[in-house]
Amino acid sequence: MTTTATATTATTATATDRVELRTGTDWTPVCDWAALVPGRGVAVLLPDGRQAAVFRDHLGRVHAVANRDPFTGAYVLSRGLLGSTPDGRVYVASPLLKQRFDLLTGACLDDDTVRIPVHSARIGSAQPPAAARQHHPAGPAHRGRNGAARGRV
């Protein structure tokens, strides 16, 4: 389940740039770069119904992990605060019971036996506005688990 994450340095990202997560062989755009506040996250719904938590750290890198907090089962990791350890690992602290998860590996820093899934994330360049509009609201709610569009819009 664990994939190695790619933390993308986004020093050149602009507000209209897209954050994309790898889903199978595709890259799925999930939000505008501008929607991310440094040090915090947002929740996104993936085409197969999974929830991911997407973060922007203080160096402008994006990270994505599963949104589910394994300790409580609640889908809340996107609402945790980011921090970094003395050796520079960036983590998110669950807003419920405060366990910390390394954003690069998914490893729980407070319990060796626990690990959460990590998604590859990147900054895609801005797409033509029309295409973006088409892509964006065609959100996961309208797709089956296999990712095929249902065309219920």
Add this chain to the structure above:
Amino acid sequence: MTTTRPTVLLVGYGMVGHRFLEALADSGAADRHRVVVLAEEPRPAYDRVALTSYFSGRTPEDLLLGEDGFLDRHGFELHLSSPAASIDRAARTVTTADGRTFGYDTLVLATGSYPFVPPVDGRDAEGCFVYRTIEDLRAIESYAAGAKTGAVVGGGLLGLEAAGALKGIGLDTHVVEFAPRLMPVQVDEGGGAALRRTIEEMGVTVHTGVGTRTVLVSAEGRATGMGFTDGSALDTDLVVFSAGVRPRDQLARDCGLTVGERGGIAVDENCRSSDEHVFAIGECALAVDGRVYGLVAPGYEMAATVARQLAGQDPRPFTGADLSTKLKLLGVDVASFGDAFGSTPGALDVVYSDSRAGVYKKLVVSREGALLGGILVGEADQYAALRPLTGTGTPLPVPAESLVLPTGLAAPAALGGSALPDDAVVCNCHNVTKGLIRGAVTEQGCGTVPEVKRCTEAGTGCGSCLKLIGSIVTEELAAGGVEVDRGLCPCFAHTRAELYEIVRVRGVTTHRQLLAEHGRLRGEGCEICKPTVASIIASLAPELPAVSGHILDGEQAALQDTNDHFLANIQRNGSYSVVPRIPGGEITPEKLIVIGEVARDFGLYTKITGGQRIDLFGARVDQLPQIWSRLVAAGFESGHAYGKSLRTVKSCVGSTWCRYGVQDSVAMAIRLELRYRGLRSPHKLKSAVSGCARECAEARGKDFGVIATSSGWNLYVGGNGGATPRHADLLAQDLSDQELIRLIDRFLMFYIRTADRLERTSTWLERLDGGLDHVRDVVVHDSLGLAAELERQMAGHIAGYQDEWAATLATPDRLRRFVSFVNAPGVPDPSIRFTPERDQVKPDLAVLATVEELLRPLDTVPRLSEAR
């Protein structure tokens, strides 16, 4: 079944009796005996040493010694209001005044002392009192309500304490001492003179070298004055006799036990009386060294001696004790220790005396320079360090004269713990040596003073040794290579209070800047420092340049914990709860209906909180703005249940409706809640206002509590409910509305400025150097000259207050965050579901248990618009 176990009968349940029961329980002897206790007083043992604090607001319940359920847990049988009247040693029975008879195998007498009242005419008149029990103090309190002048007979330790109490309840106070100086037993002439000057300056009149010949009595039998041996007289409404105590040995005398010539039940070094089945401990016993000890510590040692024997452990004989004392009498520190009068052959003394400042210090040393004893009046900080050195025979580590000079003059002669040998007794109350304290640090892993207190009991008595314990702990940790990290978190080496000062003085406006300029790590920050710094900046926002007062603006938004970020309280399934402010717990029917309608329309679980408001549970983040736009439209404001800030000010219904109420507690509670709403602080703040002394609002369990009196308000601070309950301490009394508010303004701002992260006012008060006294000095007497600034800061807060929810609803940018998914704003979070319980809902936790569970129904997840 109890008949098979030998019976221990304890007569007298005072301080020493209680310690005896504790020692029985600790040693395991409690299980092997049936233990029966006969108590004369109507309540279990209480802290007599702290008796006078009754006048500063501690209730009899506060003064009780054992924790709740102590007696039951150990199966001790207690008979209150059951004084023993006679002992039949042959039958081994004791009969109470009301005629019940109890058998014993071992009898322990702990009957204490009675106050000695000199045989003067009129001593039984109405208005004459003694000072020993809670009942005595209650009687004095109610009689004093109609009195103007009070006189204390006796200028010793207890007499001065009683005089302080009379002064405190507003009487014009006199002290009459037969000896030529005050405290003749503890201090010499010079010390007595320094003490007298300071006490007179406080407005207490001191008469020394005169005896009381008579109490003058009116026709109705009330005391009206006193006549003295020198022929002079004094008008007074009330007389307190405090001319020493006598051991209560009548029971022992009557049954033929040996008693001393001047009283006291004679015991051997194992505290056994002339009958092998009878022990005597505490103030009623005449110890083997021929002395009756009128202090609590020697009594505690005797209690342990007897308990050890009953437990079958090696006896630890009691052969005598140190009479050293340090007290604060009428605010003057007085300490006397070792050979205070220099009666050892060849003793020399070093004296410093400053009558202007009321300071007198004398050290008695041997020819070789070893410390033999001393007297300290007016400034006794060194007592804790000097007493353990006394009598050890080792020459002082610094010249004796440097120890008596005032701090700041000559060489600073701070005597730390390092000067002490291991067997020096650091805590006199509990007989704890320096070696034991070091062991607690090195072997039992104690790293702080509270841990050492728990582990060794050191410092849990009078507290005079706490500073010294602190320095021993620090020295020991340093010697062990342990660095004490006071830093807030891995990112900052500073405490919260230090960061507050940096932000305030440097005008730092962001966490990024603070981390870059003052952090020890240069990374992201962390989940500890981000919200802490956000709270500091929010508290100081009115005086920082270019900081918005709204916690969701600018960098602030990135620093807040999820609760502050969504202005609601996260619950276990990721949903949130909503608490509108209901100031003082007062609400109109119309507003109640709105809350009901909102809860019904959004399917929220509702519960009344302990803070007199209503909590609505189970909202998704995307519902919060909709819920709040209805609440704001109906006139509600954020209740800040999510913030480290003022929660509620509870109130009872007060004088408007209640037949007992003496002030309008509801109006005051509303006023306070509206004044301090939204104030960000190191931890949550709770408050309450009670309309009379019945205290229905439970104000003394709050961070700041207000209780009405017939002439105004009493302000209590530092209370706490929860896991470690603490009764709030009286800060000031009989305040007008304005005085009350001014003191609360200062108190809160001083707390915000100096407390650690997540430190409630209760722990803050206990941690601060000087504790309540220090806070009172700063807040009431403005000893740091801070009051005006603290008040100005509070005024800034009040002027800048805005309702966070109304302000959020008005700004699209702040509202953007309230979606379940950024890439599907109309889709509700499918993981938040509910099942029915007792006609309402509860979180469906089954849906959270596995990942797959949620994926399946995704196709059918309705869009938000369809859902509602």
